[in-house]
Amino acid sequence: xxxxxxxxxxxxxxxxxxxVRTSIVGxxxxxxxxxxxxxxxxxxNSIAIILDAVNNLSDALSSVVTIIGAKLGAKQPxxxxxxxxxxxxxxxxxxxxxxxxxxxITSLVESVKKIIHPEAADYGTVTLVIISVAIAVKLVLGxxxxxxxxxxxxxxxxASGSDAMFDAxxxxxxxxxxxVYLIWGVxxxxxxxxxxAGFIIKAGIEMLIETLNDIIGRREDAESVKELKRIICxxxxxxxxxxxxxxNYGPNKNYGSVHVELPDTLTVDDVDRITRRIQNDVxxxxxxxxxxxxxxxHNTTDDEAAQMRDRIREAxxxxxxxxxxHGFYADTERKTARFDVVMSFDADRKEALESLHAEIRALYPxxxxxIVPDVDVAD
Numbered sequence: 001x002x003x004x005x006x007x008x009x010x011x012x013x014x015x016x017x018x019x020v021r022t023s024i025v026g027x028x029x030x031x032x033x034x035x036x037x038x039x040x041x042x043x044x045n046s047i048a049i050i051l052d053a054v055n056n057l058s059d060a061l062s063s064v065v066t067i068i069g070a071k072l073g074a075k076q077p078x079x080x081x082x083x084x085x086x087x088x089x090x091x092x093x094x095x096x097x098x099x100x101x102x103x104x105i106t107s108l109v110e111s112v113k114k115i116i117h118p119e120a121a122d123y124g125t126v127t128l129v130i131i132s133v134a135i136a137v138k139l140v141l142g143x144x145x146x147x148x149x150x151x152x153x154x155x156x157x158x159a160s161g162s163d164a165m166f167d168a169x170x171x172x173x174x175x176x177x178x179x180v181y182l183i184w185g186v187x188x189x190x191x192x193x194x195x196x197a198g199f200i201i202k203a204g205i206e207m208l209i210e211t212l213n214d215i216i217g218r219r220e221d222a223e224s225v226k227e228l229k230r231i232i233c234x235x236x237x238x239x240x241x242x243x244x245x246x247x248n249y250g251p252n253k254n255y256g257s258v259h260v261e262l263p264d265t266l267t268v269d270d271v272d273r274i275t276r277r278i279q280n281d282v283x284x285x286x287x288x289x290x291x292x293x294x295x296x297x298h299n300t301t302d303d304e305a306a307q308m309r310d311r312i313r314e315a316x317x318x319x320x321x322x323x324x325x326h327g328f329y330a331d332t333e334r335k336t337a338r339f340d341v342v343m344s345f346d347a348d349r350k351e352a353l354e355s356l357h358a359e360i361r362a363l364y365p366x367x368x369x370x371i372v373p374d375v376d377v378a379d
Contacts, residue, residue: 058103086250101204111193138168321347
């Protein structure tokens with residue numbers, strides 16, 4: 001475990017450095033763009049260009065918040081927060097989303113004012129050149145930031161990268177409206193400003209929803225769960241892996257628990273060695289720290305128990321709301337049987353459980369039956 005903790009510390013430190021370095025690049029680039037666009041916008045009396053500058057300013061502020069979030073999130077665990085401060089990054093992502101949303105609403109108000117009280121813009125060659133350069137810069141910046149965000153699993157960086165790429169599209173619309181004005185004398189910039197504001201607001205809302213889902217807790221990705229189960233089942237004695245639950249304490253900080261089905265002939269020493277190997281393999285290949293591994297005992301020498309398992313599974317899975325049965329074990333001498341049933345969310349759990357109990361007792365009236373209902377938390 002000491003080596004695992006060392007690996008986690010190294011990954012965390014590298015991740016923090018990448019986020020800070022990428023965010024600084026974003027801040028410097030956006031500050032330069034703000035200066036150029038604000039100057040050009042004021043000189044040409046273009047509300048669309050000024051709003052584009054405001055949008056870049058919000059991006060710079062977002063990068064500052066991202067750095068602060070990464071620094072705070074990388075703090076070492078302590079007595080009050082034994083699992084670390086990683087979730088602070090979700091708060092920083094919410095602040096970034098709020099800044100984007102505020103910039104969008106402010107832009108919308110200013111654009112509407114310009115529609116009501118229009119003022120002619122004065123575009124020049126320098127203006128068009130600066131806007132064109134800004135489009136190219138934003139595209140390159142967006143691709144770079146998004147790539148780094150995916151590399152270190154930073155939602156804030158990925159969001160900033162996507163926002164930068166989208167800013168390039170919005171700047172292109174400003175350039176298009178300027179060209180239309182120069183060729184046909186039709187001023188569209190205030191309307192383009194409304195469109196820009198609408199997209200900024202939409203992006204802010206989507207970022208808020210995405211971060212809220214992370215904070216509330218979302219359903220685990222089916223492919224990730226499948227991969228984790230595959231790794232566990234590579235262990236020779238493991239007959240199945242079930243009830244995977246992952247607990248997220250910030251990007252790249254995942255803890256989890258699982259139940260594994262093992263033959264009933266193993267000793268406690270065997271189980272201890274197997275579960276420790278599973279913990280090491282899972283961490284090494286996925287970065288997930290399994291804090292708990294429960295064990296289901298599997299009948300291997302009792303033919304009567306095997307027949308019971310098949311018959312009960314058929315009865316259980318005849319119900320649409322029963323997604324899976326696992327963890328079955330029967331003691332034919334003591335007349336007891338136990339198993340878990342994964343139920344869909346649309347089932348009335350109490351009613352379904354009572355129905356199952358009645359059905360299984362009817363099949364095996366001499367047995368004491370224990371049914372544990374499981375929630376469908378992952379595929």
